Amino acid sequence: AQSVTQPDIHITVSEGASLELRCNYSYGATPYLFWYVQSPGQGLQLLLKYFSGDTLVQGIKGFEAEFKRSQSSFNLRKPSVHWSDAAEYFCAVGASNTGNQFYFGTGTSLTVIP
């Protein structure tokens, strides 16, 4: 069965520091991978997506993610965090045999300290 694991429930970083949020997935074939961000009381905003091709994908707000098949990972990175990046981040996997539903991880809450 498909599943997504986000090992870090909560991360705190200083403004200007680099960031990496971890995501591991379980799926037998090539997955379609997504990162979403959610601010309190809001819906989810798509940051970036991976379907195929270049394993390093660029997204909005300066985020990037790298797909590593050997590690079943799709970690999100940002070289310099801004205070406005504080939010909840969700990794999701979708695939052709899941009936078009997405499977989400439990999320990583990011706190940014000045």
Add this chain to the structure above:
Amino acid sequence: DTGVSQDPRHKITKRGQNVTFRCDPISEHNRLYWYRQTLGQGPEFLTYFQNEAQLEKSRLLSDRFSAERPKGSFSTLEIQRTEQGDSAMYLCASSLTGVSNQPQHFGDGTRLSIL
């Protein structure tokens, strides 16, 4: 592109009452999804529509839940005889049809609180 719109944003009701939520997807999107999100969790799939056809339902969607998309545009999610455990954020998303790897675009959700 006005985005996915959900109404109401918040709903407070007493246990045992019926509630109905509405979702208006992005106009050109044929697919519409409903998810439920509880505190500290990621969204969990409930059901999805391709145009007006409801093609898949999760085990989470008990008999008290019903969703419709009568004209293939907006959708409603109704919960009958609400229970405490129904308290959650209900998210709607939409996407283009044709391929399964299209990203889903989410609304801001309806937060349901059962007293």
